[in-house]
Amino acid sequence: MSGSDRVGVTAGSRRWLPARIWALWAASRPSQLALIALVYALGVGTAAAGRVVEGGPDGVDAGVARTVGYGLVALIPTAVAIHYANEYADVETDSLTEPTPFSGGSGALVETGLPRSFLGRATAVASAVAVLVGGGALAGGVLAADAGALLAVVFLFGLAYSLPPVALVDRGVGEFVNATLGGLVLPVYGVAVVATPTVATPLVTLPFALVVGCSLLCTHWPDRDADAIVGKRTLAVRWPPARIRRLYAALAGLAAATTVALLLAGVLPGTVAAAHIVAVPFLLWGGRTLTRRRSPLPAVTAMVALAAATSVAWWWLAL
Secondary structure, eight states, X not given: OOOOOOTTOSGGGGTTSOHHHHHHHHHTOHHHHHHHHHHHHHHHHHHHHTSSBTTXXXXXXXXXXXXXXXXXXHHHHHHHHHHHXXXXXXXXXXXXXXXXXXXXXXXXXXXXXXXXXXXXXXXXHHHHHHHHHHHHXXXXXXXXXXXXXXXXXXXXXXXXXXXXXTOGGGGTOHHHHHHHIIXXXXXXXXXXXXXXXXXXXXXXXXXXXXXXXXXXXXXXXXXXXXXXXXXXXXXXHHSOHHHHHHHHHHHHHHHHHHHHHHHHTTSSOHHHHHHGGGGHHHHHXXXXXXXXXXXXXXXXXXXXXXXXXXXXXXXXXXO
């Protein structure tokens, strides 16, 4: 779910902070961290409802509040390391593109004039913290093995998304990897923190992952010219506008079809299925504006609204 965090990225917004501290704060992408916490809460709520975990409600960790806290503490440094890596890798693109509130990076290095190596070192430190916290939680039995494995997947593929020599985003698969990590692996991690997932667990998150894919197509589009100049080969660079729009329509249509199929199969509760409707108008709006306008607002709104609505629905069932 990579994107931007341009809100408040101005010289005036950092007058009360030293440049380096402000840059670390901005590059961590606070609004993205809040969204990650929301998707994590979606996973925890899914588990708490007891529909798609082993043992039903009785299979949920009795000390759920404490366990959820540990899971979030392990997740945040992982997310910060991934964001720093993305900002480090994208500094050339960020200096060339005209940002929107949801694309173009945080602008932390461009705004402060700090060298790229500053975020390189920050990435290394944040990665070490993530490994120590996550590994310690796993070794201490705070995190279950499956939760630890999922967190490791997010960490490793999140870094590989941006950093060479892998740099998945440059190979035309970054959008799919990012959608899988943020839309499927992350909520299943939330489930695994407090219960044991089943085969049905990733299935109920699949529509959200597909909507995340729609959002990524829209957030990459405004940066296509800058990405092409610096050699990044995202789908927005590789594909013509008509093909990008067809892929968007296919992902949105598949999200709707999957939701209906899971409802009819009895896997997705009716309340949760109904919550998916909130994303429909925004997805339709996004389909109309993709490649025709720079702003990815409609699809980003669809993703955030769906995360919030389904989280509320699952927690409603749980409580």
